[in-house]
Amino acid sequence: xxxxxxxxxxxxxxxxxxxxxxxxxxxxxxxxxxxxxxxxxxxxxxxxxxxxxxxxxxxxxxxxxxxxxxxxxxxxxxxxxxxxxxxxxxxxxxxxxxxxxxxxxxxxxxxxxxxxxxxxxxxxxxxxxxxxxxxxxxxxxxxxxxxxxxxxxxxxxxxxxxxxxxxxxxxxxxxxxxxxxxxxxxxxxxxxxxxxxxxxxxxxxxxxxxxxxx
Numbered sequence: 001x002x003x004x005x006x007x008x009x010x011x012x013x014x015x016x017x018x019x020x021x022x023x024x025x026x027x028x029x030x031x032x033x034x035x036x037x038x039x040x041x042x043x044x045x046x047x048x049x050x051x052x053x054x055x056x057x058x059x060x061x062x063x064x065x066x067x068x069x070x071x072x073x074x075x076x077x078x079x080x081x082x083x084x085x086x087x088x089x090x091x092x093x094x095x096x097x098x099x100x101x102x103x104x105x106x107x108x109x110x111x112x113x114x115x116x117x118x119x120x121x122x123x124x125x126x127x128x129x130x131x132x133x134x135x136x137x138x139x140x141x142x143x144x145x146x147x148x149x150x151x152x153x154x155x156x157x158x159x160x161x162x163x164x165x166x167x168x169x170x171x172x173x174x175x176x177x178x179x180x181x182x183x184x185x186x187x188x189x190x191x192x193x194x195x196x197x198x199x200x201x202x203x204x205x206x207x208x209x210x211x212x213x214x
Contacts, residue, residue, distance in 0.1 A: 024177055025107075025147075025174060025177065028062055028066045028067075030178070031063075031132075032067060039128060041099045042101070044072070044102070045072065046101060046103045049079070050079055056106050058174045086118070090117070096125065102128045102129070105133070111135075123191060129143075131144045132146060137184065143184055145181070145182055146181050182205055182206075183204060183207070184196070184207055184208070186201070186208070186209070
């Protein structure tokens with residue numbers, strides 16, 4: 001039998017008794033475009049690849065190519081453990097002193113130990129944190145891009161139908177979305193020296209901390 005389940009932008013499909021997963025993530029070009037709008041001084045985006053997910057590997061490969069086309073650098077290194085991951089990212093933050101560095105976190109970073117430590121150091125060293133995980137902005141990252149669920153649902157339906165029509169046994173590994181939503185943390189922005197006007201904030205779908213609307 002053929003089944004398709006959707007959880008947080010991930011399609012898990014079984015077709016002809018063969019299972020496959022398909023991740024839908026915002027295009028890296030959109031992330032670079034957004035951070036350049038907010039902080040034009042950013043020239044380098046730091047990423048540490050843990051090789052825990054082939055999806056992360058695909059994303060980073062695409063982002064490296066994309067960054068070169070807009071005269072930015074995606075600075076990538078590899079870590080083998082959480083301790084090494086923290087050491088590399090915190091070291092980069094400590095060494096940066098010209099407001100040109102941003103740090104991009106993987107979606108599934110450890111939330112109990114690694115994320116709090118990264119956010120603490122980003123606050124101390126005034127380094128913006130970027131993510132595809134909305135929860136990271138709620139906790140102090142500057143910017144997150146996340147799927148527009150309504151438009152993503154249509155895209156997922158199109159992909160599922162394509163799979164059935166072609167009678168293929170596998171899904172593509174990753175699809176990069178153009179229809180996305182944006183979230184920003186204005187408290188973090190203030191710490192970074194960013195002053196968002198009311199018009200600026202209207203460009204975001206979610207703003208943290210939540211604004212009081214009378």
